[in-house]
Amino acid sequence: MTTPIPPHLFAPPLAAMAGLQFRLAELADFRPLHETCYADKRAPWFWDHFEQMMVWQGNGRACWLLIEHNGRLVGSGELIIYPHGAELANLFVVPPYRRRGIGTALIIVLSRIARHWQLTDLEIGVENQNERALSLYRRLGFTDDREIRLPGGGTAVVLHKTL
Numbered sequence: 001m002t003t004p005i006p007p008h009l010f011a012p013p014l015a016a017m018a019g020l021q022f023r024l025a026e027l028a029d030f031r032p033l034h035e036t037c038y039a040d041k042r043a044p045w046f047w048d049h050f051e052q053m054m055v056w057q058g059n060g061r062a063c064w065l066l067i068e069h070n071g072r073l074v075g076s077g078e079l080i081i082y083p084h085g086a087e088l089a090n091l092f093v094v095p096p097y098r099r100r101g102i103g104t105a106l107i108i109v110l111s112r113i114a115r116h117w118q119l120t121d122l123e124i125g126v127e128n129q130n131e132r133a134l135s136l137y138r139r140l141g142f143t144d145d146r147e148i149r150l151p152g153g154g155t156a157v158v159l160h161k162t163l
């Protein structure tokens with residue numbers, strides 16, 4: 001069980017584009033979140049994951065952050081605490097908003113929350129061929145830790161950062 005997140009931790013980093021806002025996801029966000037960010041995931045699977053995450057968010061072992069630009073949903077990402085460590089997951093920025101620093105801002109805000117929860121280590125997994133995400137994480141101080149095989153074939157790199 002972690003402590004509540006104080007509102008100032010949701011403030012966008014100073015360098016972020018104007019009009020960005022970060023907030024926690026709520027149950028009512030399910031449909032727009034699925035349609036806007038995760039339409040490639042089957043709705044029943046996504047609902048199970050979302051519902052689980054809302055329970056964990058209520059228990060303080062996870063947070064699901066939404067990014068809005070002038071009130072419009074433009075991205076999202078998760079911080080999940082497991083018994084063996086903590087992970088950033090499902091980072092997503094809608095295509096027209098990419099390469100404008102929003103992914104960077106998302107990782108900065110999620111990392112702030114992780115520090116507030118006194119987590120000392122963060123991991124993030126990314127498929128080997130996702131060069132854009134890989135270079136972003138490395139630029140933000142994550143280093144390659146290990147390679148894992150994915151259930152559907154292919155491999156992913158797990159990167160690690162000490163906070």
Ligand SMILES: CC(C)(COP(=O)(O)OP(=O)(O)OC[C@H]1O[C@@H](n2cnc3c(N)ncnc32)[C@H](O)[C@@H]1OP(=O)(O)O)[C@@H](O)C(=O)NCCC(=O)NCCS
Pocket residue numbers: 090091092093094097098099100101102103104105125126127130132133135136137139
């Ligand atoms: C990965 C992802 C979240 C990154 O989001 P993003 O908003 O594009 O991230 P940023 O803009 O902060 O950084 C991306 C690149 O744009 C560059 N950039 C940032 N602001 C910029 C600007 N104003 N002008 C030009 N380039 C800029 C960054 O330097 C960075 O370059 P790098 O890849 O060489 O480090 C996004 O590409 C995405 O949603 N991809 C699909 C889903 C996905 O793959 N998720 C990751 C799963 S692990």
